[in-house]
Amino acid sequence: MISSASAATFDLSGKSVLITGAGRGLGRALALGAQASGAHVTAFDRDEALLAELHTLSPAIQTAHVDVADRHAFASAASRIGRIDAVVNNAMLIRYDPIDSVDDALLDQMLSIGIKGSIWGVQALLKHMDPQVGGVILNMASPTGERGFAGTAVYSLVKGAIATLTRTLAAELGPRRVRVNALAPGSIPTPGAVAITPIEEYERRTGRIPLRRLGHQDDATHASLFLLSDAASFISGEILHVDGGFLASA
Ligand SMILES: NC(=O)c1ccc[n+]([C@@H]2O[C@H](COP(=O)([O-])OP(=O)(O)OC[C@H]3O[C@@H](n4cnc5c(N)ncnc54)[C@H](O)[C@@H]3O)[C@@H](O)[C@H]2O)c1
Numbered sequence: 001m002i003s004s005a006s007a008a009t010f011d012l013s014g015k016s017v018l019i020t021g022a023g024r025g026l027g028r029a030l031a032l033g034a035q036a037s038g039a040h041v042t043a044f045d046r047d048e049a050l051l052a053e054l055h056t057l058s059p060a061i062q063t064a065h066v067d068v069a070d071r072h073a074f075a076s077a078a079s080r081i082g083r084i085d086a087v088v089n090n091a092m093l094i095r096y097d098p099i100d101s102v103d104d105a106l107l108d109q110m111l112s113i114g115i116k117g118s119i120w121g122v123q124a125l126l127k128h129m130d131p132q133v134g135g136v137i138l139n140m141a142s143p144t145g146e147r148g149f150a151g152t153a154v155y156s157l158v159k160g161a162i163a164t165l166t167r168t169l170a171a172e173l174g175p176r177r178v179r180v181n182a183l184a185p186g187s188i189p190t191p192g193a194v195a196i197t198p199i200e201e202y203e204r205r206t207g208r209i210p211l212r213r214l215g216h217q218d219d220a221t222h223a224s225l226f227l228l229s230d231a232a233s234f235i236s237g238e239i240l241h242v243d244g245g246f247l248a249s250a
Contacts, residue, residue, distance in 0.1 A: 009222055010229035013038030016084050017228065020068045020121060021091025022061075023050025025190030026140070029217035030088060030224050035061055037225055042081050044068060044091070068117030069109070078124035086136040086228050087125040089118035089162075094192040096152045107154060114158035115165070122169060125178065134177025138227055139166050141182040141239050143247045159184075163239055170237030179236040181227045186243025188215035210245030 017034050021027040023045030035041045035058055044066040045051050051063040064077040068091045078084065092114050097106065122137055129135035144152050145159030166182040173180055187209060189202050202214055223242045226232055241247050 010037055010225040010231055012229055016040045017086045018042045018084050019088040019090055020044045023047045023054060025192050026217055026220045027090040028054055029221045031061055032058055033221040033225055069112035071120050074120040083130055084125055084128040087121040088138045089121040090140045091117055094196055096155055096196055098151050099153050102154055110154045110158055115161050136228055137180040138224060139182040141184040143184055143186045143243055147250055167237050174236055182239045183224055184239050184241045185220045186246045188220055210249050
């Protein structure tokens, strides 16, 4: 269960936050948490039914049916928001494929959602932020982008690219008052994660997580709210691991 009230730990009052892939999972939890923290939240997702559910949960959240891979659709929907203070590049298709079965279509789809979609998100912030105030980018990385996990090549290379993009843009956009960070969640059984890794397998993995539990969506939400808030105003170029110590011990 998502506990949006418990997520209201950092103040985002008055900030306009765009979250992609917010129809379910970590994006939805963050949308509810950011809204509870005072933000004006706009949720992008390519699944209209999920957006309708989110609207029912929190009618104050603006929703837009957008495929983040589509540059023009992204730009057009972003231009209807008005000022944007922060963008969370969260949308991704989670799937693992052995390298033999990777074809053009799959590669194009994964790179387009994960890498192009994140770049369109950065461009939306730069176009619609107040340049006197600046803005915040939060990307979604993953432990898979930092170690070798067999059978995950395309997903992992997208996440490795996201880590690189985060560091590069922190250097490039800092002088424009834009902070760029990434969250690297691990072992949080969202709908997308459970679709490729059954919950029983997650539970078997718990023994390899130093904190001996799986992550909860609130764990990712709280860390994200911190990075989006002014409490993190001197933090840029960081990848914050929210994985119970898994990567540190891998
Ligand atoms: N769950 C984890 O443990 C975990 C670990 C590491 C990284 N992540 C990352 O966190 C992010 C969220 O993952 P999740 O677990 O909530 O996944 P999820 O599959 O449950 O949710 C992803 C959301 O993104 C949307 N989406 C997918 N493609 C889209 C597109 N082209 N345009 C717009 N929306 C699109 C989906 O409709 C869905 O609502 C992803 O970037 C994922 O790679 C998750």
